[in-house]
Amino acid sequence: MTINVVVADDQELxxxxxxxxxxxxxxxxxxxxxxxxxxxIEAVRRHAPDVxxxxIRMPRMDGIEAARxxxxxxxxxxxxxxxxxQDDYVYDALHAGASGFLLKDVRRDDLVHAVRVVAAGDSLLAPAVTRRLIDDMVRRQPRPAIAPVGLDVLTDRERETLVxxxxxxxxxxxxxxxxVSEHTVKTHVSNVLMKLGLRDRVQAVVAAYESGLLQPGTR
Incomplete structure (x- = not known):
């Protein structure tokens, strides 16, 4: 199966x-x-790509508004x-629904891997830099939750999964x-996303912090 991609950057090279x-x-x-x-946005509407x-930073309309x-x-x-x-807007991008982040000096293999991971419906959360970034943004820019986080709708195991x-x-x-098995984990993750009305794992991370379930700096 081919992964269709649109690439948007104001720097042609x-x-x-x-x-x-x-x-x-x-x-x-x-x-x-x-x-x-x-x-x-026009390209996405025309081609309906997977990724x-x-x-983030572009003229006329920036990446955050486009992502939203x-x-x-x-x-x-x-x-x-x-x-x-340099970018102070990554947290806004999380709220807009972004599924992950790459540094612009990303290595070739990491770029290809990232596109495949996101296309498969997962999110780029493993790198420590992303966790530090989320910690920093939550600490410096507290905001309303992505969605009303009623943790009482989760089972104890689903709450553990969210943590x-x-x-x-x-x-x-x-x-x-x-x-437990990875299959069981996938079920728990799906239930957490569905019950809390979250788009993906990135938003689950933000929800975990904004609900108070985790504090900045938690590992």
Whole structure:
């Protein structure tokens, strides 16, 4: 099955470089490129890609607003590009529905892996840099929760699963922690997302912090 991707970045060399890397993969096809957020939205509406690789900082319409529109209107997964030490808007992107983040100096293999992971419906939460970033944004910019987080709708085991998701653990790591199978973990994760009205694991991380279930700095 081919993963269709739209690449959006206002820097032509960066955009072309990412497109060449992805198009070289037998299971990935870049169906369109875009130079700003508005063009990215138009490309997504036209091509209905599996993944939108989207720069946060772009002219006319930035990546955050574009991500919000794409996530609200479509099933396309959004993978944000950030410089990390300069962008103060990553937390906004989480609320917009982004499924993960990549540094713009990402290695070739990591870029390809990230697109495949996001296309499969997972999120890029494992890297420590993402956890530190979420910690920092929650600490410095407290905001209303992504969705009203009524944790009473969760079973005890689902609540435990949410805590472990908030710590950035993979399904395999959660399974080891809870001494259950990965299949069981997938069921718990699906139940958590459905009951709390969350789009994906990234939003589950934010919900875990904003509900008070986890505190910034928790590991």
């Amino acid at each position: 960066v955009r072309s470089g990412f497109s060449m890397i992805l198009d070289a993969q037998p299971d990935i096809s870049v169906v369109a490129e875009a130079g700003d957020g508005a063009e990215a 939108l690789l989207l720069d 529109v794409v996530c609200d209107e479509t099933d396309t997964k959004v993978l944000m590009l950030t410089t990390f030490d 472990l998701l908030g710590r950035g653990l993979s399904n395999a790591e959660i399974a080891a922690e809870l001494v």
